[in-house]
Amino acid sequence: MHPARSAAWLIWQGPYKIDAAYLDEDELKKGSAALVTGLRTAVVAFAAALGAGIALLYTARTYRLTRRGQITDRFTKALERLDSDEVYVRIGGILALEQIVQDAPEQAATDAARVLGHFIRERTPKAAPPPNLDGPGNQPPSKPLPDEPAADIQAALTALTRTESRTHVDPREPLDLHELHLAGAQLTEADLTHADLRGATLTKANMGKAMLTRVDLRGATLTKTNLRGARLTGADLRGARLTGADLRGATLTKADLGGARLTDADLHGATLVKANMGKAMLTAANLRGATLVKTNLRGATLTRADLREATLTEAHLGEATLTKANLTGATLTKANLTGATLTKANLTGATLTKANLAETTLAEADLRGARLAEADMTRARLTEAHLGGAMLVQTHLTGATLTQADLRGATLTNANLHAADLSRAVGLTPTQAVSAHSSKYTKWPANVASSIRPATTEY
Known part of the structure; x- marks a missing residue:
């Protein structure tokens, strides 16, 4: 039946059929x-x-x-x-x-x-391949690349x-930009989440406040790149070249910077919590006020680095090189500095409570006013170190070398000085010596040796 006729039938006859x-x-x-x-x-x-x-x-x-x-x-x-x-x-x-x-x-x-x-x-x-200084064929590209x-x-x-x-x-x-020459690119506040930038060249690029969460920048070149305020949480920067890069206020939580080159990089106030910076090159880098809680810096080079007021609580700095580094007022509570080199480093007023400084080299280091309570400085080398006013309460200095170290005003209460070498130590008084635990193997300056012998402990 035609739809129109069906509708007409339903309207006219429907009531009689439905409600009969x-x-x-x-x-x-x-x-x-x-x-x-x-x-x-x-x-x-x-x-x-x-x-x-x-x-x-x-x-x-x-x-x-x-x-x-x-x-x-x-x-x-x-x-x-x-x-x-x-x-x-x-x-x-x-x-x-x-x-x-x-x-x-x-x-x-x-x-x-x-x-x-x-x-x-x-x-x-x-992108031009990175220079191979040891191999042949280290020639510039035949055609200059654009700026x-x-x-x-x-x-x-x-x-x-x-x-x-x-x-x-x-x-x-994901955005795939790997191995491209993008020097000078304008990427301010860009969203590059999960982008592939492996081997890319981003020299002098502007990436301020960019979103770079979990971005892949392995082997990338970011020389003098502006990354100020950028978010690089979980980013992979292994082997990246960041010489002179501006990373002030950047967030690099859990980022992987293993083997990265950050010479002269500015990381002032940056957040690097739980980041991996093992064997990274940070010579003369600015890390003032940076947060490096539980950061891995094992084997990293921080020669002349500025770490003033930085927070390195529970950071791993084993075998790191911090020669002439400035750690004034830095917090290194429970940090691991085993075997690290801090020759001529400035640790004035630094907090190293319960830090592990076993076999660390601190020759000529400035530790005036430093807090080293309960720190482990077993066999540490502190020749000519400045420890004036330092807090060494219950510090473990077993086998440590403090020859010609300046201990004027230092607190050595209950410090363990077994087999420590304090011969020719400067400013050490009998009162300080007696307050510490020593043994017959402890070497004292001649002027205090006779005063502390009765108080020594046999080991």
Whole structure:
């Protein structure tokens, strides 16, 4: 039956069929048809609502198809522009794709982002390989590489790394920029989360306040790069070159900087909690006020590094080199400095409570006013060290060498000086010596040896 006839039949005859058991023919003949009329009205309203719903679904489907067609059309035109010889036309195509990335559905946005990524990789020169000073063929590239990206490359980088541009892009589609020459790139506040930048050159790039969470920067070159306030939580920077980089206030929590080169880098106030900096090169680096709680700096080179007021609680500095480093006012509570070299280091007012300084070299180090209570300084070498006013309460100095060390005003209460060499120590008084635990193997200056012999402990 035709739909229109079916609807008419339902409206006219439906009440008699549906409610036949409840209709009184005598009442109907008297003109009491209110029940029939009401049911007919309800059927009409239901039919109207059903029709409206079908029309709405059809309209929504039509809208989706139309929008999909519009996106396809915009996508096609943008691709045509990317192939132009004119840079301004290519930039127009990049901007068109950026709009698709930001407002199109997930698949279209991901496709647009993928196209922009390929555009960058196709037109950006490859990064020069790192110099091999020991091998042959250490020649500069035949063609000088640019100091900054071309205008269209920069536009594509900006389009892909805006925070709003990553909203609809599939998170499984990371930005791939590995081994590209991107020196001088402008990436301020860019979102490079999970980006692949292995071996990339970002010399003098501006990446201030950029989001670089879990980014892969292994072997990358970031010489004099601005990373001030950048977030590099969990980033992989193993073997990266960050000479002269600006990392002030940056967050590098749990970042891996193993073997990285940070000579002259500025890390003032940076957060490096639980970061791995094993064997990193930090010569003359500025780490003033930095937070390095539980950071691994084993075997790192920190010669002439500025660590004033830095927090290194429970940090691992075993076998690290801190020659002439400035650690004034630094906190090294429970830090592990076993076998470290701190020759001529400045530790004035530093806190090394319960720190492990066994077999550490502190020759000519300045430890005036330092707090070394309960520290382990077994066999430490403190020749000519300045310990004036230092707090050495219950400090373990078994077998330590303190020849010509300055101990004026130092507190040695209950310090363990078994087999320690204090011969020719400067400023040591009998009162100080008696307050410590010593043995017949302890070597005292001649002026106090006779005064403390009765108080010695046999081992």
